[in-house]
Amino acid sequence: MITLFRFGPAWDKFGCISQFVLKIETYLRMAGIEFETRSLGMGFAETAPKGKLPYIEHDGAQIADSSIIVDYLKEHFGDPLDEALSSSERAKGHTIKRMIEEHIWWIMARERWWAPENPYWDTPGMLKELDQASYEEARDDSRRKCIEHGVGAFTEDELDKRGREDLDALSTFLGEHPYILGDQPTSVDATTYAFLWQIMNGPYTSQLKDAAQEHDNLSAYIQRMSKEWFGNDPMSLEREVS
């Protein structure tokens, strides 16, 4: 059995606020691999091998980082999603995944840490447990990382433009296809779904959400994937073990 370590349910409908945790959960569901979840809240740093979530346990081994986890799962459970891909489809999937995970993630971080609703302070089992000074310290540290990355220095208009460019590209890639690379679901859909679902359902002011909702094919994609793989136990509450 695979155990997926996550922060835990928060906000409305979120099994976990981490896009990367949702990516692994989506991959496991799509690949038909049984799993259980364990929610660590703010205690994650004590056990997470790379200091971040997600990580998994399987057969006594701990594997961290969502892309390393996917490689591990392919090696141990077969590769039903990507085995038929051509090298050019693999390259396209890789490029899309990197754009989402290494650029859209930062825009989301910037939006979440700057949002007037302070969504991170409203995460039960996590930052909600902090006193105000500790919360502000965590927020300022994260904002500093955003500024060092560069995304924290953009104006709202510049940020909006960069987010829209990425979402326009995703919408164009998807076109009228059911999945990002065409008619069959592949592992890049795990990343795309996880990030787009969280963008569209985030309980805070978000230019990314506004931009994503302007693309009917992206909304239909999220609905299609949700129906296909998240109809049952959508927040994985029944899979949770203590």
Ligand SMILES: N[C@@H](CCC(=O)N[C@@H](CS)C(=O)NCC(=O)O)C(=O)O
């Ligand atoms: N490259 C990692 C990124 C994971 C990551 O950034 N996780 C965030 C949550 S979305 C995290 O654990 N942040 C906690 C921290 O940095 O203290 C992966 O693909 O798993």
